[in-house]
Amino acid sequence: MPANSLDRSIVVGVDASESALDAVRWAAVDAALRGAPLHLVFAVPPVDDAPLDESPVRLLHDRLRDTAQAALDNAAEIARKAVGDRLVPGIRTFLVDEPAVTVLSGLAETAYFVVVGVRGMSAYHRSLLGSVSTGVARHAQGPVVVVPGGTEPISDRPVVVGVDGSVHSVRALEIAFDEASRRDVPLLAVHVWEELSGDTRSHAEAVELLTGMLDRNAAEFPGVEVKTLVMEGHPARILLDAAAGAQLLVVGSHGTRGYPGMALGSTGHALLHGSECPIAVVRLRN
Known part of the structure; x- marks a missing residue:
């Protein structure tokens, strides 16, 4: 084939x-x-x-x-x-x-x-x-x-995307905007930073990062209603909570702390095994 x-x-x-x-x-x-x-x-x-x-x-x-x-x-x-x-x-x-x-x-x-x-x-x-x-x-x-089993193929629930600034999450955000547009539902963009991992950014800096990434796609998808969630905490736990009422969760295969060739980051692994809605794991092609 x-x-x-x-x-x-x-x-x-x-x-x-x-x-x-x-x-x-x-x-x-x-x-x-x-x-x-x-x-x-x-x-x-x-x-x-x-x-x-x-x-x-x-x-x-x-x-x-x-x-x-x-x-x-x-x-x-x-x-x-x-x-x-x-x-x-x-x-x-x-x-x-x-x-x-x-x-x-x-x-x-x-x-x-x-x-x-x-x-x-x-x-x-x-x-x-x-x-x-x-x-x-x-x-x-x-x-x-x-x-997962029992999934509705389409509904009025939002699409949720995890955004962390990595190259994989850039592509994940593009896919999430596209899916939300085609399904005619809101998009919830979630950015989480974790002080325990050594990330010392302020809340304002985190909001600025997310806003900048959203601006890259918003013009192409003007009909998509965008909501945001910016929090400090455990990324997988917060994303799973955010996706509890979603029809699709979109995430990059690994984040800013991943290394080239890495199969799946710890957050992606936790989301893959914990999400109750369909999850799109996005890895850039070589």
Whole structure:
């Protein structure tokens, strides 16, 4: 599957779980809102060393592929129902013989979003059953949206974005403005500084930083109502509280204290495992 065939599409990681269908519904609506193709990908672990056609390993692999194709066909039908009368340029399915984290992380280099689901909304369940979603969010070179179970694809709730001045949060803010505009909801921009980490800025300096970053995007999205929250405290805790009534939380993969090549910062990791609404983890592409 050529990488450029998925350029600027919304890619969804599909498996046979109900949580994957929550991700499909969210992604289908988002694709319709931006007029992007929707591509559904089911990754089946490859068979090592190509065993004989009638071997138990080969037969099991073939059955897995049959199950995967049936899941893809069902996901495509779910996507069509989710968008209703909205237009999606194309819904395509892809069945690939490759580990899920590997293939989805690779597709994130060109797709607009890679969207994955998680089984259950608690940190406990995610730590046990969300290895693919966690792996993709940690390693993908591009924006990844993780969708909890029971998520409404669209609502009148706001979009929340974490802004800390890092290059990743600059891109996160652009995406958050775009999502709020397309969904016709307010945007809540949250900036948190933490004195315990050695950040000695004043409240006024923090407000100035956030205002400056917002000004870069406000002119492009004049219809978006922007609200702000500037606080000193624990970033993950404050962002999770702010996102409790949101339809989407957007954050950079790591903040100003992260280093090049870092997979996921401590705040991003805590948000990924604690958010009860869909969370977009934004990492700049290399």
